[in-house]
Amino acid sequence: MILNRLNRKIPSPYKPFISDDAFLQDTYKPIPKQNHKGIVKTVDSISTLFDILKIKDGMTLSFHHHYRNGDLLLNKVLEVIKQKNIKNLTLAPSAIFPVHEPLVELIKAKNVDKIYTNYVNGPVAEAISHGHLKDLLIMDTHGGRARAIETGEIKIDVAFIAVSAADKMGNANGIDGIHPCGPLGYIYPDLYHAKHTVVVTDTILDALSKNEISHEFVDYIIKIDQIGLSTGIESGTTQMTRDPIQLKIAKDTVSLIDTLGLIKNKMSFQTGAGSTSIAVSHFLKDIMQTRSIKGSFASGGITASLVDMHEAGLFEKLYDVQSFDLTAVKSFKKNDQHLLMDASMYANPFYNENVASKLDIVILGATEIDLNFNVNVTTSSTHKLMGGSGGHSDTAYESKLTIITTNLVKSRIPSIRKHIQTISTPGSSIDVLVTERGIAINPKRADLIQRLKSSKLNIKTIDELYQMSLDIAGEPEFYPHKDRVVGLIRYRDGSIIDSIYEV
Amino acid sequence: MIRSLLFIPANHPGMMQNADIFNADAVIFDLEDGVIASEKDAAKDLLVSFLNHFHMQHKKIIIRINNIDEVQTIIHPFIHGFLLPKADEASLLLLDKTLTSLEKKMKFDHLFHVIALIETPESVLNALNIAKIPRVTGLLLGAEDLATHLGVSRTLEGREIEFARNMVIYAAKAYQKNAIDTPYTDVNNINGLKQDTFNAKNIGMNAKACIHPNQIDTINEIFMPTQEEIDFARKIMIAKEKADLDGLGAFSVDGKMIDQPIILRAKHILEKIKD
Numbered sequence: 001m002i003l004n005r006l007n008r009k010i011p012s013p014y015k016p017f018i019s020d021d022a023f024l025q026d027t028y029k030p031i032p033k034q035n036h037k038g039i040v041k042t043v044d045s046i047s048t049l050f051d052i053l054k055i056k057d058g059m060t061l062s063f064h065h066h067y068r069n070g071d072l073l074l075n076k077v078l079e080v081i082k083q084k085n086i087k088n089l090t091l092a093p094s095a096i097f098p099v100h101e102p103l104v105e106l107i108k109a110k111n112v113d114k115i116y117t118n119y120v121n122g123p124v125a126e127a128i129s130h131g132h133l134k135d136l137l138i139m140d141t142h143g144g145r146a147r148a149i150e151t152g153e154i155k156i157d158v159a160f161i162a163v164s165a166a167d168k169m170g171n172a173n174g175i176d177g178i179h180p181c182g183p184l185g186y187i188y189p190d191l192y193h194a195k196h197t198v199v200v201t202d203t204i205l206d207a208l209s210k211n212e213i214s215h216e217f218v219d220y221i222i223k224i225d226q227i228g229l230s231t232g233i234e235s236g237t238t239q240m241t242r243d244p245i246q247l248k249i250a251k252d253t254v255s256l257i258d259t260l261g262l263i264k265n266k267m268s269f270q271t272g273a274g275s276t277s278i279a280v281s282h283f284l285k286d287i288m289q290t291r292s293i294k295g296s297f298a299s300g301g302i303t304a305s306l307v308d309m310h311e312a313g314l315f316e317k318l319y320d321v322q323s324f325d326l327t328a329v330k331s332f333k334k335n336d337q338h339l340l341m342d343a344s345m346y347a348n349p350f351y352n353e354n355v356a357s358k359l360d361i362v363i364l365g366a367t368e369i370d371l372n373f374n375v376n377v378t379t380s381s382t383h384k385l386m387g388g389s390g391g392h393s394d395t396a397y398e399s400k401l402t403i404i405t406t407n408l409v410k411s412r413i414p415s416i417r418k419h420i421q422t423i424s425t426p427g428s429s430i431d432v433l434v435t436e437r438g439i440a441i442n443p444k445r446a447d448l449i450q451r452l453k454s455s456k457l458n459i460k461t462i463d464e465l466y467q468m469s470l471d472i473a474g475e476p477e478f479y480p481h482k483d484r485v486v487g488l489i490r491y492r493d494g495s496i497i498d499s500i501y502e503v
Numbered sequence: 504m505i506r507s508l509l510f511i512p513a514n515h516p517g518m519m520q521n522a523d524i525f526n527a528d529a530v531i532f533d534l535e536d537g538v539i540a541s542e543k544d545a546a547k548d549l550l551v552s553f554l555n556h557f558h559m560q561h562k563k564i565i566i567r568i569n570n571i572d573e574v575q576t577i578i579h580p581f582i583h584g585f586l587l588p589k590a591d592e593a594s595l596l597l598l599d600k601t602l603t604s605l606e607k608k609m610k611f612d613h614l615f616h617v618i619a620l621i622e623t624p625e626s627v628l629n630a631l632n633i634a635k636i637p638r639v640t641g642l643l644l645g646a647e648d649l650a651t652h653l654g655v656s657r658t659l660e661g662r663e664i665e666f667a668r669n670m671v672i673y674a675a676k677a678y679q680k681n682a683i684d685t686p687y688t689d690v691n692n693i694n695g696l697k698q699d700t701f702n703a704k705n706i707g708m709n710a711k712a713c714i715h716p717n718q719i720d721t722i723n724e725i726f727m728p729t730q731e732e733i734d735f736a737r738k739i740m741i742a743k744e745k746a747d748l749d750g751l752g753a754f755s756v757d758g759k760m761i762d763q764p765i766i767l768r769a770k771h772i773l774e775k776i777k778d
Contacts, residue, residue, distance in 0.1 A: 242691075244716035245521060251720075409520070436524045472520060472557075 001499075006374065006423055010496040011485055020397045020429045023493035028350035031152040033192040038216050040170030042223075046080050046200070049220055053196055057087045059157040062149075062190045065095035065119070066162065066174055066181040066322050070232015073162040073200050075102050076224060081111050090114040090135075092154055094145060094186045094343075095388070098122030099232065107132050116154050118142055119388035128486055129384045131502035137385075137487030139378060139424075139500070142186070142321070143347025143354065143394035144492035149189035150344065153494060159194035161187050162227050163213065165203040170215030175333040177203030179230045182302075182323025183332050184212050188342035191217045202227045209333060212340060234325045240282055240305075241275030245436045249405050250279035252457070253363060253434045254287065259455045260448065262360055262401065263287050269315070270300040270356075270395055271363040273324040276405055280363055281305040288314045299341065299355050300391065302328040310338065319355050321346045321391075347394030349492050356391070356398035364392055366406045366433075368420040371462055373427030373442045375404060376420040378489055381413055383421045383481040383503050393492055396429035408435035414469035416462060419478055423498045424489055433462060440465050504775050505529060505641070505681055506726035507719050508565065508712045512537035514546035519553050522562070525716045526723055529563035534573065535588050543569065547577060554579040565618060571598050578605050584616030586643065589623055592632050599638040616640040618683065622648035627667045630674035641681030643712055644671045647688070657688075659695055661702055672707035684708040690715040700725045728772045736769035 001009040004016035043049045055061070063074045074093055081089065082105070089112050096103070096115075101123040106112045108127070114135035120128065128137050140148055148154045163184065165177030174184045179202060191197055191213060198220040199213065241247060257263055263284070271277040282305065288295065289312065298306045299319035304327035310318050311331075319341040323329045332338045347356045356362075367387070368376040375396075380386045396402045406415045415435070431448060433440045438460035441448045452459055460468075487500035509527035511518050513534050522530045532553075538546045550566070554577075563583040568574060571594065574585060587598055595617065602615045617638045621627055622645030634642055646657060646664045655663040664685070675682035684703035687696045696718055700711055704725055711722045728736070738756050743766055746754040754761055 242717065244525065247717060248524060436521065 004496065006426060006497065008423060008498040010488065010499050014488060014496040015494060017426070017491050017495040017497040020393075020426050020491075022495070023349045026493065028151070030150040031193060034195060034217075036197065036217050036219055040215050040218050041220050043198075043220050044222075046076055046222060046224070047083065049198060049222060050080055050084060052220075053158055055086060055158060058089070059086075060090040060092055060155060062156045062159045062194060063091070063093035064161065064184065064186045064190070065093065065097065066184055066186065066233070067228030068095070068233045069097040069099045070181075070229030071097065071099055071162065072226055072228050073160055074100055077160055078102050078106055081106060085111070087111055088113045090116070092116040092156060094142070095119035095390070096121065096124045100124055104132070110134055114138075116140060116145070116148070117388065118145055119390050120385055121387055125385035129500075129503045131482070131484060131486055133486060136485070137500065139388050139487060139489045141347065141389045141393045141490075141492045142343055142391040143349055143351075143356070144490060144494065145186075146189045146342075146344040146348040147350060147492065148490075148494065149193050150348070152193070156190055156194035158196045158198060159187070159190035161191065161197060161199050161213070163199055163201045164227065165205050165208060166199050166201045166221055167205055167208050170199060170218040170221050171208055171211040171213060172199045172201065172218070173208050173210050173212040175210060175212075175329060176205060176208050177201065179203075179226065179228050180326075180329050180333070181228060181230060181233055182329040183320045183340040185321030185341050185346060186343045187213070189344060196220070198222060200224060200227060230326060230329070233323060233329070239275065240278045243275070245407055246276045247279055248436050249407070249434055250276050251283055252439060253280050253403055253405055254283040256403070256432065256434060256439055256452075256457060257284070257361055257401070258287060259457055260401070260451060263291070263293055265294050267293070267295040268358055268360045269295060269298050270359050270361070270399070271306075272365065273301060273303050274365070276365075277363060278303065278305045280405070281309060285309050285312065285314060297355075297358075299346070299359065300395075302332070302338070304328060307331040307338070310335075319346070347391055347398065347492070349394075349397075354398065356395045359395060359399035361401045361403065362395040362399035363403050363405060364396060366404045366415060368415060368417050369404060369406065369430075369433060370417055370420045370427070371466060373404075373430040373433065373462065374420060374423045375425040375427070375430060376422050378424045379421045379500060381417075381421060381476070382479040383501060385487070385500065389424045389489070393425040393429065396425045397492070401432070402430050403432045403434055404430055405434045408437045408465060408469050409473050412473050413476060414466070414473050416466040416469055417476075418466075421479070421481075422489060422500060426491075426497065433465070435465055437468050438465055505563070505683075505710045507722040508643075508683060508710065509716060509719060510537060510567070510686065510712060510714050512546070513550040513566075514538045514542040516549060516553070519549070520557070523557075523559040525719050527562075527713070527716070527719045528710070528723075529565055529583070530559070531565045531567050531586055531712065533567045535567045535569050537567075547573070551577055551579070554581050565616075567620075571601055574598070574601055574605065578609065580611050582615065583613075584618060584640065586618045586620055588620045588645070589626070589648075590619035590621065590633060591623075591626055592629060592636070595619055595633060595636050595639060599636065602638065618643050618681070620645045621667065621671055622646075622652075624649070624652055627670045630670045631677060634674040634678040634680050639680060641683050641710075642671045642675045643683040644668060644685045646685035659698060661699065668703065668706060668708065676707060681710055682708045684711040686712045686714045687718065688714065690718065693717075693721060696721050697725065728775055732772055733776055736772040739766060739769040740773065
């Protein structure tokens with residue numbers, strides 16, 4: 001094991017993390033796009049496809065999470081792997097949700113040995129945390145996954161692409177059909193670089209309203225009974241929180257943005273799903289409407305609240321990598337200013353002027369944050385896997401202002417710690433932390449500290465907030481983990497920012 | 504200036520722990536109706552422990568007690584005052600005597616305030632005598648209990664408590680005490696809260712109690728002067744200065760004649776925003 005620049009132990013021979021901008025010294029060497037012949041063959045089942053492609057032990061199969069917890073495709077492929085008892089596979093799903101519980105059995109039976117993903121939650125996370133995966137779990141960021149596939153770091157033998165509808169030619173999208181899921185932003189690196197690409201759907205139409213996927217990149221098409229559940233894409237609540245603490249944090253966040261003078265014409269903005277994010281959007285909308293502010297774009301996983309702001313004329317465009325609710329899906333279908341953003345265009349560090357780099361403001365969450373503003377969104381305070389960076393590290397680095405919102409004390413557990421379980425995003429990418437008891441500015445942002453010096457905002461140092469949390473809840477013990485490394489958190493540039501251990 | 508008072512049941516540690524992060528001008532830790540009978544002793548213990556461990560800076564702490572004897576066991580220097588339920592002259596005078604004795608004994612650096620909870624027909628009719636008691640710094644209308652006594656239902660329009668509201672306001676204002684309106688209990692209805700608060704403010708209430716943190720900002724906002732009122736008050740004070748220099752007794756602003764009561768109101772408005 002060696003130490004990286006954040007003093008985190010990582011196994012050799014992996015490349016240690018140096019800094020969030022070290023990639024600026026690197027040269028990007030993408031591999032050429034796969035040359036597909038443009039002839040799409042229809043196959044009657046996933047099992048037949050396995051026979052045609054001779055899918056065998058040790059191969060890498062990729063999947064995407066546009067259906068999120070409503071995804072049915074990965075489980076259907078797992079059934080075939082189990083039937084054919086194929087071993088030592090590597091899976092590269094862009095995210096893993098509780099619905100993917102059947103994967104646990106295949107991990108334990110060594111059908112699946114290694115996993116590349118950006119987010120893992122539910123029984124699969126639990127199984128990996130308990131050391132059942134033979135090889136490593138590699139946790140990429142959304143932009144980092146695109147980079148890794150485009151450079152051939154992740155070599156995909158077969159990409160299984162779930163779509164809500166396709167035509168007979170092999171063109172496809174996520175908005176037509178009976179189970180729409182919205183824009184398919186995460187599929188493109190796989191579509192262009194996997195050795196074989198397979199479109200799987202439950203609806204084949206004569207014509208599509210939009211071709212998100214061109215048949216030129218598709219090898220096979222399979223029709224199954226049901227591809228996914230549209231309702232499964234909804235991440236948590238779609239309603240604004242009524243929790244007064246969350247509302248205070250949201251209000252204070254918007255006051256901070258306003259005090260910094262960032263609520264202005266042409267502003268760009270990103271926030272996630274979840275009730276606090278919706279509340280931030282709600283309060284921001286009030287100010288923008290009162291002052292007739294027209295922003296340039298909102299981006300990310302798009303929610304109904306961002307659609308609402310766009311339709312009210314507050315943001316000219318929406319850049320959408322995946323929809324977080326059905327309102328966003330409908331908007332993407334009907335609105336030509338609601339635009340598809342592929343994973344590379346969204347956040348690949350080597351994509352020239354990626355959308356994240358044009359962001360003025362991003363609002364992100366944290367499970368834990370240390371006194372150097374390093375953030376954990378990958379494991380719980382007991383080190384169990386429960387999430388992942390997704391676009392956290394990507395947007396945190398790229399956006400001009402990165403704000404972390406979190407309760408200072410959550411159910412008696414302080415969020416600010418001297419030592420956090422894992423580092424997902426380096427503190428150098430974080431500008432501000434907003435809690436219910438005050439706002440801490442990263443000392444590296446002397447400009448912000450200066451601008452907020454005479455403001456009415458409740459500005460504290462992170463050490464002061466930390467002390468407040470200790471006064472309320474005391475100092476929690478650092479929860480121990482075992483020594484065996486079960487996963488690596490790979491920063492967007494391919495270096496390893498932290499290790500994940502067995503619990 | 505007091506505008507909002509947030510009730511927090513004293514048997515709920517999570518809510519108590521966060522009591523100081525909201526913008527309520529005062530927090531009322533409730534030992535009475537907000538706590539079920541089986542938890543009253545535990546609530547008292549929790550409250551004492553909370554006061555010993557948490558220093559809620561810049562926040563007035565008021566305790567709604569069950570009875571006067573309780574004061575002895577919970578007295579603490581961080582307490583600003585006590586809210587006495589079903590207050591009448593006799594019970595208020597007894598509470599005053601108890602507090603005077605405790606203040607002498609404990610040598611605190613401040614005197615405890617008392618807010619009288621007006622929630623019976625008798626206390627409504629006796630509001631003036633209650634407001635007259637020097638220890639009493641505010642009258643809080645308890646409309647839910649009062650409605651029960653009257654055998655009526657509460658409505659958003661509040662006609663059933665119109666008389667009681669006016670009695671509380673006139674009694675409080677006669678002795679320069681706080682006239683505090685009853686809480687609005689539909690916590691999900693912000694528009695209803697706005698209407699209810701405006702109704703109270705427009706007839707003379709200067710503060711309102713509330714039962715949910717999400718109600719605080721609305722109440723504070725309504726009890727603050729509007730920008731229009733502030734601008735007009737500033738114009739009046741500027742015009743007054745000029746009139747004084749010119750030796751004029753009466754003057755006009757924006758076509759309106761300004762006399763002493765209007766000048767006084769303008770002063771009050773500017774004092775409020777200074778707070």
